[in-house]
Amino acid sequence: xxxxxxxxxxPFSTQSLLSCINHAKDGxxxxxxEDGVYGAAAGTGVASVVxxxxxxxxxxxxxPDLAARGIDTSRLLDGVEAVDYAGFVALAxxxxxxxxWL
Amino acid sequence: MKFGVVVSEGPYTHExxxxxxxxxxxxxxAGHEVPRVFFYHDGVNVGTRLTxxxxxxxxxxxNWSAIAKEHGIDLVVCIAAAQRRGILDxxxxxxxxxxxxxxxxxxxxxxLGQLIEMGIQTDRLMMFGD
Amino acid sequence: MEDGIKKFLYVxxxxxxxxxxxxxxxxxxxIGAAFDQDVxxxxxxxGVFQLTKGQNTDGIGVKNFSPTFRALGxxxxxxxxxxxxxxxxxxxxxxxLQEIMYEDEDDDWAEKPSIRxxxxxxxxDLMHDQDVILSF
Numbered sequence: 105x106x107x108x109x110x111x112x113x114x115p116f117s118t119q120s121l122l123s124c125i126n127h128a129k130d131g132x133x134x135x136x137x138e139d140g141v142y143g144a145a146a147g148t149g150v151a152s153v154v155x156x157x158x159x160x161x162x163x164x165x166x167x168p169d170l171a172a173r174g175i176d177t178s179r180l181l182d183g184v185e186a187v188d189y190a191g192f193v194a195l196a197x198x199x200x201x202x203x204x205w206l
Numbered sequence: 207m208k209f210g211v212v213v214s215e216g217p218y219t220h221e222x223x224x225x226x227x228x229x230x231x232x233x234x235x236a237g238h239e240v241p242r243v244f245f246y247h248d249g250v251n252v253g254t255r256l257t258x259x260x261x262x263x264x265x266x267x268x269n270w271s272a273i274a275k276e277h278g279i280d281l282v283v284c285i286a287a288a289q290r291r292g293i294l295d296x297x298x299x300x301x302x303x304x305x306x307x308x309x310x311x312x313x314x315x316x317x318l319g320q321l322i323e324m325g326i327q328t329d330r331l332m333m334f335g336d
Numbered sequence: 337m338e339d340g341i342k343k344f345l346y347v348x349x350x351x352x353x354x355x356x357x358x359x360x361x362x363x364x365x366x367i368g369a370a371f372d373q374d375v376x377x378x379x380x381x382x383g384v385f386q387l388t389k390g391q392n393t394d395g396i397g398v399k400n401f402s403p404t405f406r407a408l409g410x411x412x413x414x415x416x417x418x419x420x421x422x423x424x425x426x427x428x429x430x431x432x433l434q435e436i437m438y439e440d441e442d443d444d445w446a447e448k449p450s451i452r453x454x455x456x457x458x459x460x461d462l463m464h465d466q467d468v469i470l471s472f
Contacts, residue, residue, distance in 0.1 A: 107464060112222070112336065123349070123381055127460040138221045168228070169221075189232035196229075196330050197207050197238070203347070203469045204333040206214070212470075247360055286363055318367035325468040326342055326371065333471050 106131045108199035112138040112206065115150040124205040125153060130160040133195055135187070137166040141173060146181045158183035166192060208239045210328035212321065214335030216248035217266040218259070223252050226334035227269055234277055241328065242280040243270070244321045245313075247335065250293045253283040255310035267310045274312040281313045282320045342467040343374045348383035350472060352402070353393065358386045359401050361472035366404075369411035376466075377408075380419040380459055383472075384426060387418065387433045387451070402434065409438030414450040421456045 109128055115121040121143045124134055136144050143150055144165035154163060158181070167186040170177065177186050187195065196202050211230055215222035230240050245252055252267055259265050274281045283293055289302070295315050299307040309315060325331050346365055352358040368375060379387060386402070393400040408414065416436060423429060430453055439445040454462070463469065 105464065112225075112334075119381060126456060127380075127463055129460055129464050137225060166225075169225075189228045190236060192229060193209075193233045193236050193238065196209070196233075196332060201466060201469060202330055202332050203463060204335065204471045206333065206335040206349070206471045246364075247356065287360060318364050319370070321364060321470075322344075322368045322371045322373070325344060325470070326340075326373065331468050331470070335471070 105200045106133070108132070108195050108202045109134045110202065110204045111136050111140040111143065112204070114139040115143040116148075120205040121150065122153065125157055125161070128157075128161050133162045133164060133199060135164040135166065135192060135195060136184075137169055137192075141165050141169045141175065144170070144181060144184045145175055145179050147179075151181055154181055155183070164191070164195065207330065208241060208328040209233050210324035210331045211240060211243045212331065212333045212335070213243060213245050213249035213252060214247040214333060216251040217257070219248075220336045222334040222336055223249065223266050223270075224264075226332070227266070227273070229332060229334070230279070231273060234273075240277070240279055242282060242320070242324045243274075244324055245281070245283045246287055246321065248291065249335070250283045250288045250291055253281065253288070253293050253310050253313040254308045256308050271310055271312040279312075283309070283313050283315050284321070285315050285317055288315055341372070341374055343376070343465065344368065344468045344470065345463060345466040346375070346377045347463070347469060347471045348377065348379050348386055349381040351382040351385040352391070353396065353398055357472045358383070359399075361470075362401060362404055364470065364472075365408070365413060366411060369408075369413050375413050376415040376417060376462065377413065378417050378419075378459060378462060380422045380456075382426075384418055384422045384428060384433075387416070387436075388428070389432065389434045405434060406436050408436065409450055412438075414438035414448075415452065416450045417452050417454050417459065417462055419456055419459045420453050423453070
């Protein structure tokens with residue numbers, strides 16, 4: 105049993121990503137969408153928090169939201185995988201429940 | 207698989223209704239079912255037919271009305287949230303003594319029970335808000 | 337999921353009054369109670385501020401809905417989980433929260449507290465044990 109968590113806010117303006125990471129269990133997935141995608145880039149102040157959990161938790165980022173914000177996938181943290189909306193749907197179907205960290 | 211979808215932020219100000227729309231479109235293309243989308247909080251503002259976005263921008267309400275018509279999606283606007291924010295259908299406008307209604311095609315106003323029922327009857331509940 | 341009853345968790349992470357989320361979340365809980373599902377409420381992050389005692393909204397002209405939490409027991413909603421770490425980070429203890437009681441029909445209608453203080457790890461377990469999660 106596992107959960108797909110979605111985070112839609114920048115980690116530089118709210119605690120949502122941090123709180124999500126603190127409540128996610130091993131085997132869960134966290135998908136960063138909308139302004140949440142800013143948490144997926146390498147070299148930021150939150151990168152180490154994500155990197156530390158990547159492995160136990162699988163991190164994904166929504167590619168169309170990345171592209172809209174001018175972030176190239178080459179700038180993503182190691183272990184963060186970009187998916188499109190079809191990939192988002194597949195993740196939601198694969199996991200047993202979805203939890204939005206609004 | 208059946209997906210229930212909640213939109214809990216208003217159009218244009220927040221990306222939530224766009225993300226929800228793109229998710230629903232992708233889910234249907236993948237062969238899943240989306241029997242209902244429930245609009246709550248400021249999300250009820252998606253359901254007014256009186257918005258006039260610039261020509262070169264997407265029309266969020268029309269997109270929802272179209273996808274709902276094509277795929278038989280029940281677009282439900284929460285009545286309590288709608289009354290606070292001035293979203294009315296013809297019946298509600300009459301009942302409340304208002305001089306106009308503004309509900310868009312394919313949307314209907316109903317109670318919060320529709321949200322709970324959606325949670326019970328679908329396999330996954332997806333929330334899009336802020 | 338047993339006998340068609342689903343586990344519903346209402347996750348409250350926002351403070352009251354600054355935005356409408358807390359009030360409209362409570363409205364969903366009250367309506368949802370009629371559906372006889374297995375309902376729990378979670379309060380974490382700024383959501384713990386919803387349950388503090390002494391709220392007085394006279395000066396801002398907004399309805400004080402905090403007394404409604406005390407009526408939840410009458411709707412058979414009596415599992416209000418509050419995260420200890422979220423309280424501590426905000427300088428709060430259980431004593432700062434309202435007393436919310438319910439009558440336990442399985443225990444000769446004994447009065448029991450609805451608020452259960454749990455750790456962050458227990459909150460994670462609770463979230464993982466749900467069928468439907470509604471976030472506010």
